[in-house]
Amino acid sequence: xxxxxxxxxxxxxxxxxxxxxxxxxxxxxxxxxxxxxxxxxxxxxxxxxxxxxxxxxxxxxxxxxxxxxxxxxxxxxxxxxxxxxxxxxxxxxxxxxxxxxxxxxxxxxxxxxxxxxxxxxxxxxxxxxxxxxxxxxxxxxxxxxxxxxxxxxxxxxxxxxxxxxxxxxxxxxxxxxxxxxxxxxxxxxxxxxxxxxxxxxxxxxxxxxxxxxxxxxxxxxxxxxxxxxxxxxxxxxxxxxxxxxxxxxxxxxxxxxxxxxxxxxxxxxxxxxxxxxxxxxxxxxxxxxxxxxxxxxxxxxxxxxxxxxxxxxxxxxxxxxxxxxxxxxxxxxxxxxxxxxxxxxxxxxxxxxx
Numbered sequence: 170x171x172x173x174x175x176x177x178x179x180x181x182x183x184x185x186x187x188x189x190x191x192x193x194x195x196x197x198x199x200x201x202x203x204x205x206x207x208x209x210x211x212x213x214x215x216x217x218x219x220x221x222x223x224x225x226x227x228x229x230x231x232x233x234x235x236x237x238x239x240x241x242x243x244x245x246x247x248x249x250x251x252x253x254x255x256x257x258x259x260x261x262x263x264x265x266x267x268x269x270x271x272x273x274x275x276x277x278x279x280x281x282x283x284x285x286x287x288x289x290x291x292x293x294x295x296x297x298x299x300x301x302x303x304x305x306x307x308x309x310x311x312x313x314x315x316x317x318x319x320x321x322x323x324x325x326x327x328x329x330x331x332x333x334x335x336x337x338x339x340x341x342x343x344x345x346x347x348x349x350x351x352x353x354x355x356x357x358x359x360x361x362x363x364x365x366x367x368x369x370x371x372x373x374x375x376x377x378x379x380x381x382x383x384x385x386x387x388x389x390x391x392x393x394x395x396x397x398x399x400x401x402x403x404x405x406x407x408x409x410x411x412x413x414x415x416x417x418x419x420x421x422x423x424x425x426x427x428x429x430x431x432x433x434x435x436x437x438x439x440x441x442x443x444x445x446x447x448x449x450x451x452x453x454x455x456x457x458x459x460x461x462x463x464x465x466x467x468x469x470x471x472x473x474x475x476x477x478x479x480x481x482x483x484x485x486x487x488x489x490x491x492x493x494x495x496x497x498x499x500x501x502x503x504x505x506x507x508x509x510x511x512x513x514x515x516x517x518x519x520x521x522x523x
Contacts, residue, residue, distance in 0.1 A: 183198045183199060183201075183267060183268060183276070183278050184198070184199040184278060184279050184280075184500070184503035184504070185197070185198055185199075185264065185267055185278045185279070185280045185281070185500070185503075186198075186199075186280075186281045186283075186316075186496050186497070186498070186499030186500030186501070186502065186503065187260070187263070187280060187281070187282045187283065187300075187496065187499060188283045188313070188316070188493075188495035188496035188499060189209070189245065189256075189260070189282050189283060189284075189296065190209055190245070190248070190283075190337050190338050190339070190466075190495075191209060191243065191245045191246065191247060191248050191337060191338035191339030191340070191360075191361075191362060192208065192209060192337065192338025192339070192361055192362065192466065193206060193207065193208055193209060193338065193466065193492070194206075194207060194208075194209045194224075194259065194263060195492070195493055195495070195496035196263050196264075196266075196267050196496060197493070197496040197497050197499060197500030198267055198500065199500060199503055199504055202497070202500075203493050203496055203497065204266075204267050205224075205263055205266055205267060206492070206493070207223075207224030207225050207263075208224055208225060208227070208228040209243055209244065209245055209259065209338075210223070210224065210227035210228040210231060210241055210242070210243055211223050211227050211241070211242050211243075211244055211255050211258060211259050212226070212227040212230050212234065212239055212240070212241045212242075213239065213240060213241075213242060213255065214238065214239060215236075215237065215238060215239060215240050218254070218255075220255065220258040220259070220262075221239065223258070223259050223262040223263075224259075224262070224263075227241055228241075228383075231382075231383060232381050232382070232383065242255055244256040244259060245339065246339060247285075247339040247340055247358040248284070248285035248288070248313075248337065248338075248339040248340040248358070249284075249285065249288055249292045249295070249296075249339075250292065250295045250296060250299060253295060253298075253299060256295075256299045257299045257302045257303050258303075260299055260300060260303035260304075261302075261303040261304055264276055264278060264280070264303055264304050264305070265304075275304065276304055277304060277305070277306040278304075278305060278306060279305070279306055279307045279308075279309075279503055280300050280305040280307070280308050280309070281308075281309045281310075281311055281316075281499040281500070281502045281503060281513070282296055282297075282300055282308065282309070282310055282311070282499065283310075283311055283312070283313040283316045283317075283495045283496070283498075283499050284296055284310050284311070284312060284313060284514065285312070285313055285339075285340045285342060285356050286312040286313065286314055286342055286344065286351070286354045286356045287340075287354075287356030293310055293514065296310060297310060309502065309513050310513065310514045310515075311498070311499055311502060311512060311513050311514055312342075312344075312351070312354075312514050313335055313337070313340075313342050313495050314333050314335050314342040314343070314344035314351065314354060315344070315346075315351070315498070315512050315514075316494070316495045316496075316498035316499045316502075317333050317335040317342070317464040317465065317488075317494040317495045317498055318331065318333045318344070318346060318462070318464075318494075318498065319497075319498030319501050319502070319509070319512070320464070320488070320493065320494035320495060320496070320497035320498030320499075320501065321333065321462050321464050321488035321489070321491075321494045321498075322488075322489075323346065323462055325346040325347075325349060325512075326348065326349040327347075327348070328347060328348055329347070329455045329458075329459065330345055330346065330347045330352070330448075330451075330452035330453075330455035330456055330459070331345070331346050331347075331455070331456075331459050331462070332344070332345045332346070332444075332456050332459075332460075332461045332462065333346075333461075333462045333463075333464055334437075334441055334461060334462070334463050334464070334465075334468065334477070335464045335465040335468070335494070335495065336360050336361065336437065336463070336464075336465040336466070336467030336468045336470075337360050337361065337465045337466060337467060337495075338360055338361040338362050338466065338467070339358060339360055339361075339362055340356055340357065340358055340360050341356070341357050341359055341360045341437050341440065341465075341467070342354070342355070342356050342465075343355040343356075343440050343441055343444045344444075345444060345448055345452060345456070347452060347455075349511060349512060352448065352449070352452060353444050353447050353448055354444075355440050355443060355444050357436065357437070357440050359433050359436045359437060360433075360437075360465075360467050361386075361389075361466060361467040363433045364389055364393070364430050364433045364434075364467065364470070365382055365385040365386045365389060366382075366385070367429050367430055367432055367433050368380070368385035368388055368389060368393070368426060368429050368430070369381075369382065369385045370429075371425070371426075371428070371429035372385075372406060372408065372419070372421070372429075373411065375425075376419050377410055377411045377412050378406065378408045378409070378410060378411070378417060378419050379408050379409045379410075379411055380406050380407070380408035381408065384406055384407065384408065388404055388406055388421070388426060389426070389430070389470070391404055392404045392421075392422075392423040392426055393423070393426045393427070393430055393470055393471065394423055394426070394427050394430075394470065394471035394472040395427060395430060395431070395434045395470055395471070395472050395473045395476045396427075396471070396472025396473070396475045396476040396479075397427075397472070398423055398471060398472065401422055401423045401424055402422070402423045403420050403421065403422045403423070404420070404421060405418050405419070405420050405421075406418070406419055406420075406421055430470070434470075434473070434476065438476070438477055438480050438481070441461070441477060441481055442480070442481055445481060445483070456483055457483060457484075460483060460484035460485060460486050461477065461478075461481070461483055461484070461485045461486070462486060462487075462488050463477070463485060463486065463487045463488065463491065464487075464488040464491045464494040464495070465491060465492065465494065465495070466491070466492040468487060468488075468491050469487070469491055469492065474486065474487055
């Protein structure tokens with residue numbers, strides 16, 4: 170039951186859609202669009218575990234904090250909560266930040282949160298509980314591929330089939346829809362973070378150079394690709410030489426990074442191929458027309474659409490503003506709740522809320 174005070178505060182609170190991602194958390198507010206897009210990092214005091222900064226500020230501190238005083242944590246791993254209290258603190262911070270423009274003293278919003286499609290009841294319950302503890306009046310869960318498809322504008326409630334590939338930081342979600350339901354879905358824990366790790370390992374084995382996660386991520390975003398580029402580029406990576414123990418800088422090319430990223434990219438493409446392999450022929454015919462929609466931050470890797478199209482023989486296109494699809498889709502649910510509520514995920518295994 171909602172208490173009278175919560176009900177009153179709820180009248181002045183916003184409806185919020187949250188993409189609670191391993192790498193970034195995005196918040197969409199009804200009527201305003203995306204208002205927050207910050208890294209999912211929290212800096213905490215080592216002794217008290219009290220959060221001292223969240224988001225972009227905490228990410229800046231990553232790998233640079235005095236180990237005796239502070240530590241920077243990523244409270245989500247592979248799309249699920251690994252640090253409950255810290256996730257709760259992070260959600261509380263983002264909910265309050267989204268309400269900065271409104272005068273409500275204690276926000277009590279309705280919140281829709283995106284979750285990976287392969288999660289267990291325990292993991293679902295953890296997200297639900299963390300959202301309620303962070304101050305939500307009502308919390309709803311939606312599977313990320315469904316939210317991404319709504320955000321990308323796919324006609325998932327129509328009879329014709331549509332397909333989405335959502336590559337985030339911790340998980341890649343592949344789903345084929347028809348008549349408002351998921352016909353085939355795949356969720357794998359290979360995504361943007363794995364790609365960063367591929368680059369770290371490649372630099373280690375080829376150049377004996379130890380580079381940090383953030384350096385690898387920057388290299389991936391600047392010159393990483395999965396398909397030959399019209400003009401290949403180079404970049405200098407700095408780190409520590411594992412033989413001498415001294416700082417060193419190495420120039421790497423986009424061709425080398427493509428080789429480094431290939432293992433993760435191949436796994437993602439194999440997953441897409443598996444999903445298509447199990448799709449009923451009538452839906453395959455629809456997908457030949459409508460194509461495969463790529464969403465999520467990881468799908469912005471240069472040349473990925475061309476590489477997937479080459480390998481699976483279907484037209485592939487990148488959603489508009491691919492990184493924000495899940496948050497926008499989650500936000501849309503509350504704008505059209507009566508028509509879209511059937512797409513929400515229930516807390517029991519394999520169920521949807523009706």
